[in-house]
Amino acid sequence: MTGSSGPLTNAPGFPALVSPPEADSVIVIGGGLAGLACAAALGERGCRVVLLESRQRLGGRASSFYDTESGEWLDNCQHVSLGCCTNFARFCEQMGIAQFIARESRLTFIGPRGTRHQFASSALPAPLHLAVSFAGLSYLSWSDRVSLARGLKQLARTPSHKLQGVAFDQWLADAGQTPGAIENFWHVVLVSALSETVDRLDAAHARKVFVDAFLSHRAGWEVWLPTVPLDRLYGAELQESLRARGVQLRLNASVQRVQAEPGGVAVQLRDGEQLSAQRVVLAVPAYRVPKLVPQFEPWWRESEGPGRLETAPISSVHLWYDQPLTSDRHVTLVGKTSQWLFNRDQIQPGARTPDGTWYGQVVISASHDVASRPAAETVAKVVAELAEAFPNSPARLVRSRLVTEHRAVLAVWPGHDAYRPGPVTRVPGLFLAGDWIDTGWPSTMEGAVRSGWLAAEAVLRERGTPAQLIAPNLPTARLSKWLLGL
Ligand SMILES: Cc1cc2nc3c(=O)[nH]c(=O)nc-3n(C[C@H](O)[C@H](O)[C@H](O)COP(=O)(O)OP(=O)(O)OC[C@H]3O[C@@H](n4cnc5c(N)ncnc54)[C@H](O)[C@@H]3O)c2cc1C
Numbered sequence: 047m048t049g050s051s052g053p054l055t056n057a058p059g060f061p062a063l064v065s066p067p068e069a070d071s072v073i074v075i076g077g078g079l080a081g082l083a084c085a086a087a088l089g090e091r092g093c094r095v096v097l098l099e100s101r102q103r104l105g106g107r108a109s110s111f112y113d114t115e116s117g118e119w120l121d122n123c124q125h126v127s128l129g130c131c132t133n134f135a136r137f138c139e140q141m142g143i144a145q146f147i148a149r150e151s152r153l154t155f156i157g158p159r160g161t162r163h164q165f166a167s168s169a170l171p172a173p174l175h176l177a178v179s180f181a182g183l184s185y186l187s188w189s190d191r192v193s194l195a196r197g198l199k200q201l202a203r204t205p206s207h208k209l210q211g212v213a214f215d216q217w218l219a220d221a222g223q224t225p226g227a228i229e230n231f232w233h234v235v236l237v238s239a240l241s242e243t244v245d246r247l248d249a250a251h252a253r254k255v256f257v258d259a260f261l262s263h264r265a266g267w268e269v270w271l272p273t274v275p276l277d278r279l280y281g282a283e284l285q286e287s288l289r290a291r292g293v294q295l296r297l298n299a300s301v302q303r304v305q306a307e308p309g310g311v312a313v314q315l316r317d318g319e320q321l322s323a324q325r326v327v328l329a330v331p332a333y334r335v336p337k338l339v340p341q342f343e344p345w346w347r348e349s350e351g352p353g354r355l356e357t358a359p360i361s362s363v364h365l366w367y368d369q370p371l372t373s374d375r376h377v378t379l380v381g382k383t384s385q386w387l388f389n390r391d392q393i394q395p396g397a398r399t400p401d402g403t404w405y406g407q408v409v410i411s412a413s414h415d416v417a418s419r420p421a422a423e424t425v426a427k428v429v430a431e432l433a434e435a436f437p438n439s440p441a442r443l444v445r446s447r448l449v450t451e452h453r454a455v456l457a458v459w460p461g462h463d464a465y466r467p468g469p470v471t472r473v474p475g476l477f478l479a480g481d482w483i484d485t486g487w488p489s490t491m492e493g494a495v496r497s498g499w500l501a502a503e504a505v506l507r508e509r510g511t512p513a514q515l516i517a518p519n520l521p522t523a524r525l526s527k528w529l530l531g532l
Pocket residue numbers: 075076077078079080081098099100101104105106107108122123124125126127299300301302329330331334338360361451453454455479480481482489490491492493494
């Protein structure tokens with residue numbers, strides 16, 4: 047890998063190869079989960095990897111920010127993984143950070159009229175392990191519950207390829223789902239899992255959520271939560287694991303341009319430094335790719351190109367109360383603007399605010415409405431909903447902060463999969479990673495890790511040292527195969 051400020055030999059503004067790249071050199075651009083997974087896998091297999099991240103910290107969209115008012119590092123949004131996310135789990139194991147993840151095998155739902163419901167597996171095998179919990183959701187009428195059971199079975203038995211491109215609200219209508227089941231079940235689960243409302247969802251992705259998380263394996267639905275802030279999760283241990291794999295990590299290294307040439311790929315940083323490598327993996331959000339690689343622009347703009355992909359917003363409402371609002375670790379609120387409440391005191395042992403206030407976070411996925419309204423309006427609504435959910439709590443709000451990530455995740459609208467590219471591009475030497483490439487998964491930490499490993503697999507194939515990096519899914523239970531044809 048070479049750094050130099052030698053003369054440009056290419057079109058103005060484009061970087062050029064300053065010297066022939068070293069054998070097996072790879073530059074990974076982007077220190078989010080996709081780039082981290084890719085860099086670690088390639089480093090472990092003997093590639094000379096340089097990981098360039100424009101920010102001061104790793105983790106990308108799964109990271110923390112400094113809140114000047116409270117003097118605390120806060121997670122941009124509570125991140126949740128599920129038991130079915132086998133690649134994220136493997137990544138955490140490999141990088142020595144699995145110790146910072148807690149598995150939650152009990153959830154609390156608060157129904158639209160304030161009734162509380164515990165959600166946990168019974169002793170029955172999958173796919174019946176959650177049947178008792180589902181049956182106990184009394185805010186669903188019996189006709190809702192019957193329609194739901196039928197709908198789940200029909201969805202699971204429909205092959206995924208027949209659902210691709212189908213709008214999920216249309217599928218729900220065709221499957222005779224009741225308004226109560228749609229509003230208080232399908233929407234509740236899917237908006238959290240896919241960050242989209244049912245009218246904007248591809249039915250194949252909806253099916254995947256229910257099959258992978260609820261119907262295939264007992265542990266698929268279990269919620270995994272970091273017990274430390276995201277900055278810590280993707281902090282010292284992770285960096286040490288990268289170094290141990292020979293990855294050269296460069297923070298504050300913002301890439302301006304990437305140009306592939308016959309002998310390798312030239313990378314120019316914003317500060318003018320130039321690097322070169324045999325191969326480059328771009329692990330940045332989709333909208334940044336054509337700006338970094340002008341060679342991709344025509345492809346991006348094609349009618350079938352990735353330029354058609356869209357994003358969806360997620361909001362988090364950070365709340366400080368004068369005393370604990372609840373001792374629940376987390377609750378799911380049904381039929382409200384507030385979707386999840388996370389109680390940091392409980393989830394992150396030892397985490398305390400400097401002024402002794404209680405801190406909790408409400409997550410609102412698919413927050414299209416929130417993004418277009420005044421922050422005060424949303425905060426007032428959330429606070430009122432929490433007061434209703436915890437009517438006996440004397441806690442009073444001290445401070446709040448609303449954060450909306452407008453381009454939080456890839457929007458999973460019907461048919462969007464056709465525009466997601468694979469890791470191999472038309473330009474030799476250039477590869478793609480990121481939660482938006484064609485992984486079969488939605489934009490999640492799991493999807494990002496998968497994308498990084500798909501890109502690493504492609505690099506290793508081209509290098510002549512193929513490897514299988516993607517972890518298998520949880521095994522499908524025998525009864526699920528028999529009853530649902532999974
Ligand atoms: C608010 C919110 C809530 C979410 N909740 C969940 C959740 O509960 N569970 C879940 O699984 N997922 C969740 N996600 C999604 C998850 O965070 C992402 O899918 C995942 O982190 C994406 O990883 P990535 O590596 O593909 O991209 P990113 O994390 O975006 O990483 C890209 C990296 O590239 C860097 N970069 C960009 N341009 C350059 C450049 N020119 N030079 C160098 N570096 C550059 C960026 O700084 C960034 O670090 C959430 C996302 C958001 C925003």
